[in-house]
Amino acid sequence: MKRRRFLQQLGLGTAGLIVLPSTTFSKSSQQKITILHTNDTHSRIDPFPDNDAKYAGLGGISKRATLIEKIRSEEKNVLLLDAGDIFQGTPYFNLYGGEIEFKMMSALKYDAATMGNHDFDGGLDGFLKALPHAAFPFLCANYDFSDTILKDKTIERQIFYKDNLKIGVFGIGVELNGLVPAKLYGETKYLDPISAAQKQADILKNDEHCDLVICLSHLGHKPKLNSMYDPVLAANTDNINLIIGGHSHTFMDKPEEHKNKSGKKVLINQVGWAGLVLGRVDFLF
Amino acid sequence: MFRFLIFGSIVFLTFTSCETQLSSYSSGNTKLDNSVSVHAVDSIVLPYRKAMTAQMAEVIGYTDSALFSYAPESPLSNFVADVIFETGFEYAKSNSICTDSNDIFCLLNFGGIRTSLNQGEITRGEIYELMPFDNSIVIVEITSDSLDGILDYLYRMNGQPLSNFSARLSASSNGFSLGPNGKSNSEFVYVITSDYLAGGGDKMTFLQNPSQRWDTGILIRECLISYIQEKKKIPYYPIENRIVIN
Numbered sequence: 001m002k003r004r005r006f007l008q009q010l011g012l013g014t015a016g017l018i019v020l021p022s023t024t025f026s027k028s029s030q031q032k033i034t035i036l037h038t039n040d041t042h043s044r045i046d047p048f049p050d051n052d053a054k055y056a057g058l059g060g061i062s063k064r065a066t067l068i069e070k071i072r073s074e075e076k077n078v079l080l081l082d083a084g085d086i087f088q089g090t091p092y093f094n095l096y097g098g099e100i101e102f103k104m105m106s107a108l109k110y111d112a113a114t115m116g117n118h119d120f121d122g123g124l125d126g127f128l129k130a131l132p133h134a135a136f137p138f139l140c141a142n143y144d145f146s147d148t149i150l151k152d153k154t155i156e157r158q159i160f161y162k163d164n165l166k167i168g169v170f171g172i173g174v175e176l177n178g179l180v181p182a183k184l185y186g187e188t189k190y191l192d193p194i195s196a197a198q199k200q201a202d203i204l205k206n207d208e209h210c211d212l213v214i215c216l217s218h219l220g221h222k223p224k225l226n227s228m229y230d231p232v233l234a235a236n237t238d239n240i241n242l243i244i245g246g247h248s249h250t251f252m253d254k255p256e257e258h259k260n261k262s263g264k265k266v267l268i269n270q271v272g273w274a275g276l277v278l279g280r281v282d283f284l285f
Numbered sequence: 286m287f288r289f290l291i292f293g294s295i296v297f298l299t300f301t302s303c304e305t306q307l308s309s310y311s312s313g314n315t316k317l318d319n320s321v322s323v324h325a326v327d328s329i330v331l332p333y334r335k336a337m338t339a340q341m342a343e344v345i346g347y348t349d350s351a352l353f354s355y356a357p358e359s360p361l362s363n364f365v366a367d368v369i370f371e372t373g374f375e376y377a378k379s380n381s382i383c384t385d386s387n388d389i390f391c392l393l394n395f396g397g398i399r400t401s402l403n404q405g406e407i408t409r410g411e412i413y414e415l416m417p418f419d420n421s422i423v424i425v426e427i428t429s430d431s432l433d434g435i436l437d438y439l440y441r442m443n444g445q446p447l448s449n450f451s452a453r454l455s456a457s458s459n460g461f462s463l464g465p466n467g468k469s470n471s472e473f474v475y476v477i478t479s480d481y482l483a484g485g486g487d488k489m490t491f492l493q494n495p496s497q498r499w500d501t502g503i504l505i506r507e508c509l510i511s512y513i514q515e516k517k518k519i520p521y522y523p524i525e526n527r528i529v530i531n
Contacts, residue, residue, distance in 0.1 A: 030308075031305065042399075043417075045330055045333075045334075046330075046334065047317075049403070051403045051404065051405055052401075052403055053351035053353065053401045053402075053403045053404065054353075054401055057318065057319045058316065058317060058318055059317050060317060060323070061330075062323045062324045062326055062327035062330065063317050063321040063322070063323055063324070064317055064321075065324035065326045065327075066321050066322050066323065066324040067315065067317065067321050069324065088417050088418070089399055089400075089414060089417050090410075090413065090414055090417070091337050091340070091341045091410050091413040091414070091417075092333065092337060093417065094413055094417060094419075095333075095336070095337055095340070096333060100329075100330060100333045103329055104326065104329060104330065107326045107329055108326070121418070164305065165305060178485055178486065178487070178488045178490070179486065179487070180486075181480075181481060181484050181486065182484070211305050211307065212307065241307065252314065253314060254312045254314065255310075255312050267310065269312065269314070271314055275317065276316060276317060277314050277315065277316045277317065278314070278315050278317060279314050280312060280313045280314060280315060281310055281311075281312045282310060282311045282312070282313075283307055283309075283310045284307075284308050284309045284310065284311075285305040285306065285307055285308060
């Protein structure tokens, strides 16, 4: 039953691809930004094996590379983002501590990622050890690492320039207490996700005048026993256009539309886990 | 109404005067199936894959059917909880922690069972994917009274893997059955769990401050590997109403 629903969602996802007529883009005034994204890839470097009961032959980072390269050849302005939980799930992580995950994401030219709870699984020192293999920044706006060995190793936000457009991206993580053993996250301070997100969104929108503001969130879509999740973040903040979700391994066939604090539209998109799906949202200006 | 709309758009223009206006969006989440070819960047993975396969491809056992893990109760979670219960209870008996099977049970979490088990040969690598964490078995002593809190938690979480314990849960009342007699006559009961959960992981705060705690040092993953290596074949695992939620 679960499998059928998953396949159905995938089917819808593919069918849901809206191919806009090329004339739409011929107007010199119109600009397009293509956001590609993953979440909860969980060390799934290889596709699932052919005898897998649920996902036989699906996924694989080297196939993702082919798909991304194809999209980059078709689209001028592409950003590739990840919403966390890159680590843990296959022996690649047990044996190499995240090195190959970061190396491959760098080879695929990821632009930025945020940290998920499982990215703490090797401890802060494990993350730091793998970090030199990442050629992209980690965006963490509500983990205060200033009293830890990760001080200055992550940034709160990053602005990307594509055509004449400015895209601001920041990252929001899930509360670690009760989820990650305390000895793994050490002196990391957890900041309120809503106020941290609002602070970043205000800077990116009001001070930096970004045309598009994206939040990489590892809060989850609606995790059990948690009162803080993506729809709550969407409803209680302003100035965010897209929340790229993670943590809850939710497969969405297309982005959900939510209303923000001012009644404006916020999109939430999440693509399950294990690199089974590549998320894509195109914005037209 | 009209006046309001005019006012609204002026406000909008004022605030967005510096930015290009976002007009529309489209989406196309795409699944990665066999129609997508492997990119040349795969050469980066090759040396890692070769070394990993050498360590992980060893066949350790067999299963006639695929086993899945899902809440509130599933064949795979029952299997894992039973193996950890068996090992934990042996440890409890040989270390004089608890010798009465009416006073001890196993509680794990679905978040700790990461994949399904595929039909056919089981490799060492598959057990790493099933249980990637280096979690070890911990036994905690708690008062029998605190079982109420556990039942309440199980209801709110829509179940967790259990062995030697079954629960009937609803919004208004909870009941349980522990061990062969169905109930414990002891003031204390013993929970076999993981070090992660005993530390309050997955919000199991009721395990966090026990009257006593024993760290066995036995890795859950190694325990599963040893069990499968020894038994060779995983027995048929039905759903047996360990958790019924109304």
